[in-house]
Amino acid sequence: MYASIIVSVSASDVNKVFEYKIPDGLTDFIAVGHRVLVPFGPRQIQGYVIDIKNEVGYDPSKIKPITRALDVKPVLTAELIKLAKDLADYYVTSYISVIETILPAALKSKSKKMLSLSEDSTEQTEVIWHGMNLPPKIEVKTLSARQLAELKPLIRRGEVEEETIITQHTKKKYARALKPTFIPRGDFGRAYKQLELLDFIEQYDEHVLQSEVIDNGYTQGTINELVKKGYVEKVDVVSGRDPYKSRVFEEDLPKELNAEQQNAYDKISHSVDHDLAETFLLHGVTGSGKTEVYLQVIQKVLDKERTALMLVPEIALTPQMVNRFKARFGDDVAVLHSGLSHGEKYDEWLKVKNQQAGVVVGARSSVFAPVENLGVIIIDEEHETTYKQQDRPMYHATEVAKYRSKYYNCPVILGSATPSLESFARSERGVYTRLELNHRAVTKTLPETKTVDMSEEHRKGNTSIVSEALREAINLRIGRGEQTVLLLNRRGYANFQICQSCGHVPNCPNCDISLTYHKMQHSLLCHYCGYEAGVTRECDNCDSDDVTFRGTGTEKVEETLRDMFNVDIVRMDNDTTSRKGMHEKLLNTFENEKIPILLGTQMIAKGLDYPNVTLVGVLNADTMLNLPDFRANEKTYQLLTQVAGRAGRHELSGEVIFQTYNPEHYAIELAESNDYAAFYEKELAFRRLARYSPYYFHVLFTVSHEQVKKCLEATTHIHKELVDSVTDKAIIVGPSPSPIERINRQYRFQILLKYKSEPNLIDVLHKINEYYNERYKKDKLSLKIDVDPKYIM
Numbered sequence: 001m002y003a004s005i006i007v008s009v010s011a012s013d014v015n016k017v018f019e020y021k022i023p024d025g026l027t028d029f030i031a032v033g034h035r036v037l038v039p040f041g042p043r044q045i046q047g048y049v050i051d052i053k054n055e056v057g058y059d060p061s062k063i064k065p066i067t068r069a070l071d072v073k074p075v076l077t078a079e080l081i082k083l084a085k086d087l088a089d090y091y092v093t094s095y096i097s098v099i100e101t102i103l104p105a106a107l108k109s110k111s112k113k114m115l116s117l118s119e120d121s122t123e124q125t126e127v128i129w130h131g132m133n134l135p136p137k138i139e140v141k142t143l144s145a146r147q148l149a150e151l152k153p154l155i156r157r158g159e160v161e162e163e164t165i166i167t168q169h170t171k172k173k174y175a176r177a178l179k180p181t182f183i184p185r186g187d188f189g190r191a192y193k194q195l196e197l198l199d200f201i202e203q204y205d206e207h208v209l210q211s212e213v214i215d216n217g218y219t220q221g222t223i224n225e226l227v228k229k230g231y232v233e234k235v236d237v238v239s240g241r242d243p244y245k246s247r248v249f250e251e252d253l254p255k256e257l258n259a260e261q262q263n264a265y266d267k268i269s270h271s272v273d274h275d276l277a278e279t280f281l282l283h284g285v286t287g288s289g290k291t292e293v294y295l296q297v298i299q300k301v302l303d304k305e306r307t308a309l310m311l312v313p314e315i316a317l318t319p320q321m322v323n324r325f326k327a328r329f330g331d332d333v334a335v336l337h338s339g340l341s342h343g344e345k346y347d348e349w350l351k352v353k354n355q356q357a358g359v360v361v362g363a364r365s366s367v368f369a370p371v372e373n374l375g376v377i378i379i380d381e382e383h384e385t386t387y388k389q390q391d392r393p394m395y396h397a398t399e400v401a402k403y404r405s406k407y408y409n410c411p412v413i414l415g416s417a418t419p420s421l422e423s424f425a426r427s428e429r430g431v432y433t434r435l436e437l438n439h440r441a442v443t444k445t446l447p448e449t450k451t452v453d454m455s456e457e458h459r460k461g462n463t464s465i466v467s468e469a470l471r472e473a474i475n476l477r478i479g480r481g482e483q484t485v486l487l488l489n490r491r492g493y494a495n496f497q498i499c500q501s502c503g504h505v506p507n508c509p510n511c512d513i514s515l516t517y518h519k520m521q522h523s524l525l526c527h528y529c530g531y532e533a534g535v536t537r538e539c540d541n542c543d544s545d546d547v548t549f550r551g552t553g554t555e556k557v558e559e560t561l562r563d564m565f566n567v568d569i570v571r572m573d574n575d576t577t578s579r580k581g582m583h584e585k586l587l588n589t590f591e592n593e594k595i596p597i598l599l600g601t602q603m604i605a606k607g608l609d610y611p612n613v614t615l616v617g618v619l620n621a622d623t624m625l626n627l628p629d630f631r632a633n634e635k636t637y638q639l640l641t642q643v644a645g646r647a648g649r650h651e652l653s654g655e656v657i658f659q660t661y662n663p664e665h666y667a668i669e670l671a672e673s674n675d676y677a678a679f680y681e682k683e684l685a686f687r688r689l690a691r692y693s694p695y696y697f698h699v700l701f702t703v704s705h706e707q708v709k710k711c712l713e714a715t716t717h718i719h720k721e722l723v724d725s726v727t728d729k730a731i732i733v734g735p736s737p738s739p740i741e742r743i744n745r746q747y748r749f750q751i752l753l754k755y756k757s758e759p760n761l762i763d764v765l766h767k768i769n770e771y772y773n774e775r776y777k778k779d780k781l782s783l784k785i786d787v788d789p790k791y792i793m
């Protein structure tokens with residue numbers, strides 16, 4: 001018997017399937033989906049069995065045998081193997097890169113090369129070995145060059161053995177536990193505490209965690225006494241790592257659905273009942289109770305003994321969502337959290353794989369969760385760009401979800417208050433079934449929204465970042481004990497440093513971008529590569545000492561607000577939330593301590609559902625408008641609508657204020673009037689004119705290298721390939737420098753291909769990719785082929 005195997009080598013020129021013989025002892029054991037160790041050139045590497053067959057097309061004596069199996073049960077199913085193949089094709093990447101994206105990092109191989117004395121070693125060799133003070137087994141990379149040179153001939157003669165050991169990232173986590181020995185009790189004298197503790201521990205047949213004993217008020221000293229006397233033994237037990245374990249969730253019962261929710265639920269139910277792979281676009285205004293629909297559909301799926309996959313843009317940003325799922329379904333929920341360690345992720349993955357969880361909640365990569373028997377896949381906030389991976393494989397979770405839904409014949413639900421233009425267009429054409437929730441579930445009405453023209457405000461003499469209207473509104477909330485959410489989409493203190501005499505702005509030496517001033521560190525930082533420079537009093541360019549800071553970031557606004565209102569403020573941006581668990585901590589503080597103001601970057605715009613928030617202010621609604629990307633308007637509309645949606649979601653009604661320098665821009669005007677349909681029409685007209693998605697599909701090629709010359713050479717070649725192979729209906733834009741011309745010392749050039757229908761496109765893309773592998777990869781030139789890109793930057 002033979003196995004077809006994909007080997008774990010990252011270079012895509014080995015994007016090939018290799019054949020190995022299954023050793024006789026393993027023929028009943030090795031199955032499709034197993035990880036195995038195989039000889040590959042001089043090395044032993046990890047591979048994945050994707051097929052098993054009785055014969056091979058060439059001389060079987062040339063085929064090497066599999067060294068050993070790495071799993072007891074296969075880690076991949078036939079479905080996931082096929083999925084990996086198709087995605088690798090579509091997104092022009094290697095099979096192995098998709099397989100290793102599907103599996104948790106803990107299952108990826110890490111190999112170590114070890115040396116040891118072989119059985120044939122001579123006495124002389126042993127003397128050399130021991131003379132170097134080497135242990136029986138030594139890792140090659142720990143040897144010095146001299147040692148290695150001395151050992152080389154011995155390795156060649158076979159006196160020293162070389163062996164590759166595959167180590168796994170996963171380490172089982174152990175916890176200290178106490179185990180009763182149940183030996184007859186002697187006299188405890190007056191050691192009542194010890195007696196009491198022994199009673200406590202003897203309630204457990206197996207063992208009890210030491211942490212639990214201590215939580216119950218016993219001390220380490222008392223424990224040690226019992227151990228010394230032999231009544232108790234200390235043991236290490238493998239602990240599950242469920243990070244939500246210690247938390248108590250208040251049980252949440254299904255709510256009675258309103259008419260719109262009921263209609264949506266019924267339509268989706270129909271698909272579930274009839275095993276239809278239908279894609280729904282659940283377009284519901286903010287606070288309309290989309291989540292309640294998800295929860296009840298999932299309940300239905302569970303009742304049919306099928307499983308559910310629930311994707312959210314980012315778990316850390318949506319602690320409330322996770323809590324609602326835990327509260328409704330309890331232990332039946334596995335949370336695949338990006339903040340988990342490799343080991344913790346692996347535990348959750350296993351829980352899903354072993355079918356111990358009916359509901360999987362997670363971010364983008366959870367779309368690959370090893371669930372079987374799927375009943376529904378839900379993608380909340382479907383318009384979010386985080387669903388597209390920006391590294392290879394550059395897949396979009398929605399595409400993967402649709403693919404899996406076809407395999408399992410189950411519906412996909414895409415939910416959003418601000419659907420992506422592409423999804424809405426599909427619902428217009430009937431490719432997706434649209435379901436509308438036009439009213440809020442509790443308040444029924446959306447918050448009252450108004451726009452303040454900041455140029456006007458300046459003319460009136462108010463140069464502060466807070467307009468008169470917003471200031472009054474905040475004061476009103478403070479007086480009433482209600483809360484305000486303020487969005488400023490820019491972190492740091494001042495935006496940049498500028499010389500008032502010559503206009504010089506310090507740039508990052510590695511990237512084509514100005515440095516941002518951070519007051520806490522008192523330094524200038526590059527947000528792209530992390531470059532840090534000290535702040536100088538004199539201009540680098542003209543030596544004038546007339547340098548100042550312009551623009552405002554969250555750090556500075558926090559200060560301004562404190563001076564202005566004299567209240568506590570919670571600030572959330574990348575700087576305050578970089579430590580694990582900080583998102584949730586800050587949000588809890590804001591909620592529980594009723595802090596008057598939450599100030600943050602776009603991370604505060606979505607998912608929050610706090611009854612006491614009645615005012616939302618956007619300090620600068622224009623930041624997204626200036627992005628060098630054709631989706632700038634769409635992103636502006638989405639961000640404003642989402643953040644506005646945080647106000648007045650419950651009994652108290654809400655108010656929203658947008659501050660802008662472009663009060664007449666349609667993205668801002670229509671966000672103000674909350675008119676998605678009108679925005680869609682307007683934006684669609686622009687896209688048609690400019691020939692962008694959803695009228696055209698896109699492929700973006702980005703080439704980067706230290707030298708401009710190399711970038712030009714490679715993009716010119718790609719351009720020629722494209723011209724030769726696509727139809728004349730396709731449009732090729734470029735080559736041109738990317739909007740950010742240099743990041744991290746690498747120049748960047750791009751070509752944008754726009755097309756409607758190109759039957760041979762996938763072949764052309766693979767051809768270009770292979771040419772690059774042969775010709776440019778060794779030059780350290782990087783080529784990214786982004787199919788259906790979400791950014792054109």
Ligand SMILES: Nc1ncnc2c1ncn2[C@@H]1O[C@H](COP(=O)(O)OP(=O)(O)OP(=O)(O)O)[C@@H](O)[C@H]1O
Nearest residue numbers: 255256257258286287288289290291292441607645
């Ligand atoms: N049928 C219902 N009866 C009573 N309350 C409901 C009902 N449906 C939802 N709610 C409540 O309405 C509030 C808003 O609902 P939810 O958070 O699900 O909205 P959403 O559409 O997901 O919002 P967003 O897109 O803004 O995050 C929640 O507090 C929820 O508990």
Ligand SMILES: [Zn+2]
Nearest residue numbers: 499502539542
């Ligand atoms: Zn100057």
Ligand SMILES: [Zn+2]
Nearest residue numbers: 508511526529
């Ligand atoms: Zn930089």
